[in-house]
Amino acid sequence: MKILPIITIPNPILKQSSFHVQEITKETKDLIENLKATLHAHPRCVGIAAVQVGILQRIIIVDVAQSLKEHRNNGLLVMINPDIKYCSGEISSREGCLSVPNFVGNVVRKKKIEVEYLNINGDKQELKTSGFEAIVIQHEIDHLNGKVFLDRVISLNTDVFRREN
Ligand SMILES: [Zn+2]
Numbered sequence: 001m002k003i004l005p006i007i008t009i010p011n012p013i014l015k016q017s018s019f020h021v022q023e024i025t026k027e028t029k030d031l032i033e034n035l036k037a038t039l040h041a042h043p044r045c046v047g048i049a050a051v052q053v054g055i056l057q058r059i060i061i062v063d064v065a066q067s068l069k070e071h072r073n074n075g076l077l078v079m080i081n082p083d084i085k086y087c088s089g090e091i092s093s094r095e096g097c098l099s100v101p102n103f104v105g106n107v108v109r110k111k112k113i114e115v116e117y118l119n120i121n122g123d124k125q126e127l128k129t130s131g132f133e134a135i136v137i138q139h140e141i142d143h144l145n146g147k148v149f150l151d152r153v154i155s156l157n158t159d160v161f162r163r164e165n
Contacts, residue, residue, distance in 0.1 A: 002038075004035070007053065009100055018049070019057055019058065020058050024122050028057070040063075058081045060078075074133065077127070078120050092106055092108045094107075097139070114126065115129070
């Protein structure tokens with residue numbers, strides 16, 4: 001397992017759409033292991049998309065289990081070609097991102113989602129989730145569509161703040 005360097009804004013790769021994974025190969029599995037290591041190397045980090053290490057494949061990893069924000073969760077989720085099939089409600093929260101160092105922002109997301117994806121064995125999965133886990137999944141799927149949270153805030157003047165560390 002290798003910790004990979006994170007690409008940050010304004011790198012244009014972050015604005016590109018990622019490609020669907022056609023086949024889960026040994027390289028895909030190695031990439032997923034490296035993404036997990038990279039995610040867990042950053043304390044408080046709850047999700048990562050492959051594009052954040054420069055690889056334009058529709059793969060995200062979400063793990064909110066260690067977060068203080070939410071106790072209900074599904075642990076470590078590896079999602080290949082994730083697709084939101086249904087969503088409802090709205091929820092606003094403060095988001096940050098490894099690719100947007102130094103800033104956080106208020107973003108409105110869907111409260112509940114139903115997401116379809118492939119697991120690491122290529123089996124089709126369906127997950128219904130809500131709250132913080134759902135927010136993180138939406139944030140990571142945005143990366144696959146070339147968006148970062150700054151593209152979602154209503155106002156760059158009033159909804160983006162310097163990170164307090
Ligand atoms: Zn992000």
